[in-house]
Amino acid sequence: MSYTAPIKEMLFVMNELANLDAVSALPGCEDATRDTAEAVLEENAKFVSGVIEPLNHAGDKEPSYWHDGQVTTTKGFKEAFRQFADAGWQGLQHPQEFGGQGLPKLIGTPCVEMLHGANLSFALVALLSDGAIEALLTAGSDEQKATYLEPLVTGKWTGTMNLTEPQAGSDLAAVRTRAEPQGDGTYKVFGTKIFITYGEHDMTENIAHLVLARTPDAPPGVKGISLFIVPKFMVNADGSPGARNDVHCVSIEHKLGIKASPTAVLQFGDHGGAIGTLVGEENRGLEYMFIMMNAARFGVGMQGIGLAENAYQKAVAFARDRVQSRDVAGSSGPVPIIHHPDVRRMLMSMRAQTEAARALAYVGAGFHDIAHHHQDEETRAAHQAVYEYLVPVIKGWSTEMSENVARDGVQVHGGMGFIEETGAAQHYRDAKILTIYEGTTAIQxxxxxxxxxxxxxxxxxxxxxxxxxxxxxxxxxxxxxxxxxxxxxxxxxxxxxxxxxxxxxxxxxxxxxxxxxxxxxxxxxxxxxxxxxxxxxxxxxxxxxxxxxxxxxxxxxxxxxxxxxxxxxxxxxxxxxxxxxxxxxxxxxxxxxxxxxxxx
Amino acid sequence: MSYTAPIKEMLFVMNELANLDAVSALPGCEDATRDTAEAVLEENAKFVSGVIEPLNHAGDKEPSYWHDGQVTTTKGFKEAFRQFADAGWQGLQHPQEFGGQGLPKLIGTPCVEMLHGANLSFALVALLSDGAIEALLTAGSDEQKATYLEPLVTGKWTGTMNLTEPQAGSDLAAVRTRAEPQGDGTYKVFGTKIFITYGEHDMTENIAHLVLARTPDAPPGVKGISLFIVPKFMVNADGSPGARNDVHCVSIEHKLGIKASPTAVLQFGDHGGAIGTLVGEENRGLEYMFIMMNAARFGVGMQGIGLAENAYQKAVAFARDRVQSRDVAGSSGPVPIIHHPDVRRMLMSMRAQTEAARALAYVGAGFHDIAHHHQDEETRAAHQAVYEYLVPVIKGWSTEMSENVARDGVQVHGGMGFIEETGAAQHYRDAKILTIYEGTTAIQxxxxxxxxxxxxxxxxxxxxxxxxxxxxxxxxxxxxxxxxxxxxxxxxxxxxxxxxxxxxxxxxxxxxxxxxxxxxxxxxxxxxxxxxxxxxxxxxxxxxxxxxxxxxxxxxxxxxxxxxxxxxxxxxxxxxxxxxxxxxxxxxxxxxxxxxxxxx
Incomplete structure (x- = not known):
């Protein structure tokens, strides 16, 4: 059974609940009509079902692995990412001037949901690139934008977020990585970052690391953190990758789930210093990081919803297929277990939670679009305030519910659910990260x-x-x-x-x-x-x-x-x-x- | 951090809530005093912490494996089982005439909890032997008792329960394995059984398989199922293992959790027929199986409670140790996360659920003892009725809560919880079988x-x-x-x-x-x-x-x-x-x- 994007349901939510018509009436969003939305969703659904979902179980069985500083991703990931990028999916919501398609978040959101629903591990690389793009659009210099945005938006390169250190998880005040100005506008970065998603991989020719670090005279705590961009390979004047920079992957984690997604420990500056440039102003790094983090948090909420949808579909398919015991109201022989009231209860529970979380998230995306595109400032501010209220709820609640849904998905499968070959267990394992990364539910x-x-x-x-x-x-x-x-x-x-x-x-x-x-x-x-x-x-x-x-x-x-x-x-x-x-x-x-x- | 049995708490529940004094006043339970209970619990706690718990993570990392029909268990399991058996723990609740210690369930139950709390995969072999012993005590012939009980009670051999077939999971009416009488009092058994816990292993010299099968003229459905005992090696007149019987392990499952516990697919009779003998009367197999299943169901409830206790202890240790962020009410610097209200909420939730489930289960064990030993028939019947009401609740609810507790255990660890080395993730994976086997929560x-x-x-x-x-x-x-x-x-x-x-x-x-x-x-x-x-x-x-x-x-x-x-x-x-x-x-x-x- 492979994942099928619930397009009818998605369009219902977009059109009827999240008011796509209001979004397409916004300046700059004129192309985002119902017809466009339907065409984009159908194309994306075809792509994720055909190319991305078939790699999901494979990536769990044969995860990305580390050898001597290099990470080899699961077979097929590199080619799939190429197709993903070439078809323009990475750039869907990003500005046309940097090679994107400039579609509103309300249309981008169901596409994000599908991608994550099909393959969480694969989709993460795109999610992190989205965050890096967002940060550079907000705070990057013209030169940084010129250097990095087009390769990121078109998927020629990927981006990462380097926040966590061994002593600094939820508490970014404890960040110790330091950045020393070289007098030429560049900095040398020294430190260890952990839990860096796609911090190293073989899918693109370069990686742009966005890194939180402290300059020498920075005040202590969160007010002394700056944001730097540190490329894996220095960038030549013509935009091609040049010399290898001093950032190295020393290991990747052995994880409960999302095994195909390499989670790197990165050493910056062990061989003289990793060259980076400051993004935006000194000591305002956390502020910029929050911009990309808010986008990423919404995205993680969508991961929960996509995963829940996939787990639901798998459980429904199994429940239709598996014949066991008579109907409690009487039957001539054993029936498919979808007839049994408790199986029905679990399926309804999975379905209802997924639909409710999806509806709330898409409505949030619609608010985001009005907050960014409406002509009236007061309207923008009012919608932004609602969107910001909803982000922790969408992230926290959608991911908590996805754990429950993945759990019920295993349960519907009975003993078969505990066997890894079935695939339900992978959802159960994968889901567990969603309530943790990009800020635990408690942080939300x-x-x-x-x-x-x-x-x-x-x-x-x-x-x-x-x-x-x-x-x-x-x-x-x-x-x-x-x-x-x-x-x-x-x-x-x-x-x-x-x-x-x-x-x-x-x-x-x-x-x-x-x-x-x-x-x-x-x-x-x-x-x-x-x-x-x-x-x-x-x-x-x-x-x-x-x-x-x-x-x-x-x-x-x-x-x-x-x-x-x-x-x-x-x-x-x-x-x-x-x-x-x-x-x-x-x-x-x-x-x-x-x-x-x-x-x- | 290793598991420490909560002896003070256990004794409080036994003495104050489950009325151990009333149990020790029962005929045949005179030895089960408060002092005995305390001594047994302390001895058992020492044993499981010293010998069994250290094998838990090892078994997850290097599970039992199958090769050419043989199963090699995790290194150390065989020696640990020898020690377990020699110290008399397998026989704790079983009759003295067969080498057991004859202690009541109320004293056996905390020991079961500790064993499972320390190492679910290891403890399963003992749980299954308990079930086989129970079935033979109930329905075995004198000869079967003489042949099998002493080796099972003393842990010289182990026992299994063979119920499930590919088409017969929750629905045992669909069992197809057949048993053909040979005219000499033995039967030849033919069929495939799946999900057989410790169906094959290298820890003891013989395995006694209890197998549900149909005789040639059996009525269809659940009324035509008989119980057989089929040894891995035929038993010589002197009790030693003889010729290899025709029951073979063709594979073991690749599972989400309890990886050290081999889950076997057993082929009976592919080479002429597996020799077995009928246990009890023909067509009453399900009835006998329910006896061992009820014991096993109570035991699975204890697995949930033991696992929850271990997950709680791990989370507490991490929360004391991990320093991150200031106290929300103000502090001069970062504090151990146990100070943070939401971490506190999760720990209390883990603790409270575990204590409540334990209290209910031990009270149930006390009812069981009165139901089995009281002189007054009416009192016995009344207590048996309450015990039987409680069994599905103890099994179903304690295991459902253990999933929640294991989940919170990962969450308390944050990002570290998702890394397999930490051990919290193993509890999360292991717990998921508990609401499924021995009857899913829906079956309960x-x-x-x-x-x-x-x-x-x-x-x-x-x-x-x-x-x-x-x-x-x-x-x-x-x-x-x-x-x-x-x-x-x-x-x-x-x-x-x-x-x-x-x-x-x-x-x-x-x-x-x-x-x-x-x-x-x-x-x-x-x-x-x-x-x-x-x-x-x-x-x-x-x-x-x-x-x-x-x-x-x-x-x-x-x-x-x-x-x-x-x-x-x-x-x-x-x-x-x-x-x-x-x-x-x-x-x-x-x-x-x-x-x-x-x-x-």
Whole structure:
């Protein structure tokens, strides 16, 4: 069974929930019509199913390996990346002036989802290049842009993000890598970076490393970190790769998952110093890095959604195929296990979570596009604020749910799921990194509490809640007809969910000064609650639209009926958890913090 | 960091919650005093930490392997099993007349937990032997007992359970392996069995395979399955292994976890027929197999608890050691991450779930002992009924929670958790089999709904609920003092949890005839709800006892305070989920079953 991109579903979300029409009405986005979107998605789907997905299990069985400073990637990766780049997929969302296609994020997002859904390990190299491009577009000098952007956008080279050091993981204040100015505009970089995704590989002729380091007089902590670009090979005047730079891969990690993606330990400057140039201004490195990190965080959210979709499809295929036991309501013989209620429950759970997370993420992408392209500054700012609130939720919640979905995917397979040949186990292993890298779920939750809730006094959160409540009201006004029970349940859960999320936002606002530990004891539950309520809101919107389509008799009735059923499932099985999550936050902090450290 | 058995905690649960004194008052259990228990646990803890745990990571890195029909187990396993057997650990719970020590299950259970906590792959061989011993004790002929029991109980040989075939996993009605009577009291067995744990290995001189097969005139389905014992080597008159029997291992599986435990495909009878003898009566095989399976299911629950304890200890050690970021309430520099509220939340979650599941399982073991040894038949029957209700909950819920705990264990480690060298990832991989083998969680839930709830009209379930409510009442009567807020929360959650569980039991009873699919759509949530409420009840009992100990000024105050804090955490973070689970069951079945199959 190979992965098939859910194009119908993706287009429904783009058109009906994320308002692609509003995006294509933006200046500079005129080409992003429904027709373009459909054509791009279909082409991309064909490519990832034909070229990228077939390498997924192979990469797990025969991972990239290190030998004597070189990394040889899984057989087929190099050629596939060439095809990927040549077809223009790396440049999809990047500016046309550097060889990209300049399409909005709302169209790029489903393509990102497909690529990751097909092959997480492969897709990572593109994700990291996207981040490097973003950073250079934001803060690079004209010369840096001229040197690096076109090769990165066209996939001639790839990019990396070098943040982590052995003592500096979540805590970038502890970065020690140093950069010494040479007086000629260049710096010599010295230090060790770990966990560098595609930090070394054989897929392109050069690699552009973006590196956090300290200049000699930098202040301590996060305010003394600068960003440098350090190429693997120095770049000649004509743009071709020149002398080998002093950055070397000394090993790669033996990991639980995403095995085809080489995770490098990079030594900078062991042989005299790695030559780099400063990106933007000194000591503002973290700020720039956050720009690429926010793009990457959204991308990791999409990894979760893509992986969940693939795991779901595999489980459905197995459940249709595997015949075992009679139907609990009676049958003449054993039936495919998709008939068994608990298998059905797991499949619905996988499906509903994936759809809810996808809807929220695409809506976020639409907000991003308006924030970047709208003519009105106030509109841009308002949309940017919502987008920024959503990023940690999209990253944190979509990846947490992808772990659950991958787990259920194994479970649907029963004993076969535990056998590596089946492929379900690979999803389970691969998924585990998603809640860790680009900031663990706790780091996302800190961001949600600190920068996204406290800083604006909960304004954006309450704005979103008001909209969710408006959807609930609409559900109440509707003549539900065949779906009356569904809408009544969806509405009640959403109203309760909104009340619970509001209570939690008020708890965060009310206690941040007086009892900051109590607030952060509930930060991850708050993030998950936000995901469930806002995802549930999108599912409720989808159900409303589906009902309208059904009333007007247009389109694919089975699709719309399924959408309502899935929204109902999500409401009863997920949004219904809101009150317990509120309890875990508002009352549960006492239990989190009561135990003296010595008693653990 | 190596695993340290939590002996103080284990003894507290045995003495205070599971009533070891009542067990040692039973006829035949006079030796099972508190002192004996403590001595046995300490000896066992020393053994597993010194001999068994050091082989755990090694077995993952260098799994058992197959070559030309032979399986070579991980280096050190054979010697360790010799020591394990010679020290009498295999025979701990088995009758003295066959070389065992005849100790009750309540003392055996913590030893089982330790062994699995230290090394799941190794411990499996003992678990399977336990099952084979149980089946022979129940249904074996005098000759079979004389031939097999002493070698199995003393660990000279090991035992296996051969149920699964490619087309017969959860559905044993589909078993095709056949057994042809030879007229001399023996049978020739032909067929393929898969997923046979330790189906072949080099650790002992013989293996006794217990095999489900059909005799020529057997009725179809589950009523035509008989149980056979088929030794790897025929047994000579003097008990020594003789000619090689026609059962051969044709391959072992490449698995997600428990890699050191060889999972064999066994061919019976490819070279003329594997010689076996019938165990018990013809066509009653499934009944006997259920006896060993129930013992094994309880054992798998203990695997979950042992693994969770180990994962928790590893996470605590890492969290104390790893220094990263400042305290959110302010600190002069970075602090060990155990200070961070979200790390604390994860550790408490791991700890509380493990303690609750342990308490419930040990209480179950105590019921088992009374059911087997009490002089009064009615008392025996009543305790057996409760034990049987608890077995699917102990198996299903403890293993589901162990997946969550292992997952959090990786998460606490951050990026290091994803690197295999750290060991947290192994727990994550190993845990995934526990909700699958010996009956998936769905199979446990079917058992809970069908045999354990519908059959007695919910009698046992309601009896347990009445006891949980009595505990809640006791909490209300208590002068809480320093712990007033804790007890108030524990009490409220437990009362609500009992109400929700009762509503679900009534839903199951009320709808099984009219809408059986709706009932089974909520079977796994019902199982988890039962686990959370009954586990929460045990934690509430523990908190009450801790408070009494503190009031009377006896013992380890810090231990009792921690017990109350952990009970409070479990109430607010887990028992508080009961209402959402009730909703998922009572309302949520509509969403589970709404989608037409074609729409998945």
């Amino acid at each position: 939750a800190n961001d949600l509490v600190g920068r996204k809730t406290l800083r604006d006094g909960g304004k954006v959160a309450k704005h979103l809640l008001a909209q969710a409540r408006a959807t609930a009201t609409q559900l109440g006004e509707l003549e539900g007809g065949d779906f009356a029970a569904d809408f009544s349940s969806i509405r009640a859960r959403l109203e309760q969910g909104a009340a619970d999320l509001e209570a939690v936002v008020d708890f965060v606002l009310g206690n941040a000064k007086s009892d900051v530990k109590a607030v952060f004891a509930g930060s991850v539950p708050y993030l998950k609650l936000a995901g469930i309520v806002l995802g549930g809101w999108q599912m409720a919107r989808a159900a409303l639209i589906a009902q309208q389509k059904l009333s007007s008799g247009g389109g694919d009735a089975a699709f719309y009926q399924a959408k309502i059923a899935t929204a109902r499932f999500f409401a009863d099985h997920f949004v219904a958890q809101s009150t317990a999550m509120r309890a875990a936050i508002v009352d549960g902090h006492a239990g989190v913090l009561a135990l003296p450290e010595a008693m653990f | 839930a079917n058992d809970l709904v069908g045999r354990k709830t519908l059959r007695d009209g919910g009698k046992v379930a309601k009896h347990l609920l009445a006891q949980a409510r009595a505990t809640a009442t006791q909490l209300g009567e208590l002068e809480g003092g320093d712990f007033a807020a804790d007890f108030s929360s524990i009490r409220a959650r437990l009362e609500q949890g009992a109400a929700d569980l009762e509503a679900v039991v009534d839903f199951v009873l009320g709808n099984a005839k009219s809408d059986v699919k709706a009932v089974f759509a909520g079977s796994v949530p019902y199982l988890k709800l039962a686990g959370i409420v009954l586990g929460g009840w045990q934690m509430a009992r523990a908190a009450l006892i801790a408070q009494q100990k503190l009031s009377s000024g006896g013992g380890d105050a810090a231990f009792y305070q921690a017990k109350i804090a952990t009970a409070r955490f479990f109430a607010d973070h887990f028992v508080a989920q009961s209402t959402a689970m009730r909703a998922a069951i009572v309302d949520g079945h509509a969403g589970v079953l709404a989608l037409p199959e074609a729409m998945f």
